[in-house]
Amino acid sequence: MNLGRVVRLLSLTLALFLLMPAVASFAQTPVPPGPNTLTGPDVSNDQLLLQQLQGNLHGRVSIPDQKSAMLIQPEGQDWRALRDGTLKTVSAVVLLGMIAALVVFYVVRGKIRIDAGPSRRRIQRFNGMERFAHWITAASFLVLAVTGLNLVFGRWLLIPLLGPEAFATMTVYGKLAHNFLSFPFVLGIVLMLLIWVRHNIPNGSDIAWIKAAGGLFSKGKHPPAKKFNAGQKLIFWMVVAGGGVVAASGYVLLFPFAVTDIAGMQLAHLVHAILSVLLIAGIISHIYIGSIGMEGAFDAMGSGQVDVNWAREHHSLWLEEELRKGKAAGKPPTVGRQLPAE
Template structure:
C-alpha cells in the first residue's frame, strides 16, 4: 500500500512537469514555425517588389502589349532624361539662339545691298513654291509654339496663371499640336520632293561657310560675297536639317498619337525622346532661318512674299544662279 501511494504521489508530481515541458516545447516549436513563415513571407515580399521595380512581367488576365508589367523602368528613366536634359536644352535653344542673334544684330547690323535696290524684280519662286513654303512655315511655327508650351509651360506659365487658365492652355496646345501635325507632314513631304534637286552641296559652298555667307560687316570678312547657286550653303544646311529631323519628328509623332499601334512602352518613350531631340534641333535652326531671311538680309523677305527678288540682291547673294538663268534665257522680270 505504501509503495502504491508513493508511486501515485510521484506520478502526481511528475505529470504536471511533463505537461508543462511539453507545452513549452510545443509553444517554442510554434514560435519557430511562425518566425520561419514570417521570414519566408518577408523574403517573398522582397522578391516580389524587386521583380516589380525591375520591370519583370507577371501574370494578368488582361491581354495586350506589356499588360503583365506593373512598373515600366524605361518610362521612369525616359522621364528623368526629359526633365533633366531635354527640357533645359529646349529652353536654351529658344532663349540662347534668339539672344545670340540679337547680340549679333546690334554688333554687326544687317547685310546691306552693296549697290542698293535696282528696282528690277527677278522671278525666283513659283506660286506653288510660295504655297508650300507658307503652309510649312505656319504649321511648323504652330507646332513649335504649342510644343514649347507643352515642354516648358509648367515652368514659365503655370506658376503665374490660374489653374483653370493653365488647364485650358495645355489642353489647347495638345489639341492644336495633334491636328496641325498632319499638315506639317504633308507640306514637309512636298517641300523635300520639290526642292531636293536644288540642295546638293558644291565645293564653292565651303567658302560660303568660311566667310559666314558675307553677312559680317567688320574685319577681314567685310564685303566678302561668296559664290552661291540657287540656294546658298546656309539654306542647304537648313534644308537637310529639316529633311532629316523632320522625318524623325514625323515618324515619332505618329507613334505617339496613333492609339491603334499598341506599341510597347519602351518604343513609346523612345519615340518621345526622339521627338523632343528633333524638336530642339528644328527650333534652333528655325530661329536662325527666320533671322537670316528677315532681319539680317536686306531684301531677302521679299522673295517669299511675292516670289520675286531684287536683281541686285540676286547678284549679291546668288550670283551663280543669276548668271545661269541669264545665260540660258530663263531670266524673267516682274511686269
C-alpha cells in the same frame, strides 16, 4: 450603472490613455530590412523596391492586351528623370543661347544691307507652288513648336501667369492642334523635297561659301552661290530629314503601342524632343535672316520676286543663269554695278 462598473470603465480608459504614446512610438519605428514570412523581403522605400524587382513587374489580366498587365517598369524612372531634368535644362540652354547669339550678332553686325542699293529691276525667285510648300510647312511648324514647348515648359512658365484652369484649357486645345497640324507639316516636307531636292545637292560652290561664312561677317564680300547657298541647303536638309524623323517619332507617340513597346515609345519620345529642339533653334536663325536680319530676303517668299542687286550679291550664279533666260524685269539700275548684257 453601479459604482464598480464605473470604476472599471475609468481604469480601462486611463490605461489606454497611458499606452497611446508607446503605441504611436512603436508605429513610427522603422523596421529594418529583412525577410518576412508573410510579405517576403521587406522594402522600406520605392528605390529599394525597384532594386528588389530587378526588372518589370507584371500582373495578370483577363483582356487580350497583355501590355496592360505591366505594373512597374524600373527603366521608366531613368527616362522620367532624363526628360524632366537634363533634357529640359539642355533644351532651355540651346533655345535661349540661339536667341542670345542672334541678338549679339544683330548688335555687332546690324542688318545686312544690299551693298549696291536696291535696283529698279526684279526677278522671279519662287513661284506660287514653291511659296505654298514653304508657307504650309512654316505655318504648321510654328504651331507645332509653340504647342510642343508648352508641354515642356508651360507648367512652369504659364501656370503662374494664367492660372491652372486657363492653362489646362489652352493645353488641351494645343495638344489637339499639335496632333492634327502634323499632317500639313508632313505634306509641306514632301512638297519641298519634290520641288527643291535637285537644287540642294552639295557642290563645289558650297565649299567657298562655307569658307567665307556666307559673307555674314564681312561687308561687300559675298561668295557666289546658285539658287540655294550652303546655309540654305543645311536648313533644307535639316527640315526635310530632321522634320521627317520628328514626324515619324511623333506618330509613334500619337498611336501608342502600334509599332513598338513601352521602351520603344520612351526612345521615340527622346528622339522627338531632342530633334525638335534642334530644329526649332535652326528655324529661329532662319526666321531671323529671312526677316530683320537681311534686307530684301523676305521678298523671296513674300511676293516671290527679289531685287536684282540682292540676287547678284547673294546668288550670283543663279542670277547669271536666269539673266541668260531673259527673266529679269524692269529697267536697268542707275546706281551700282551695271548688269551684264542680255
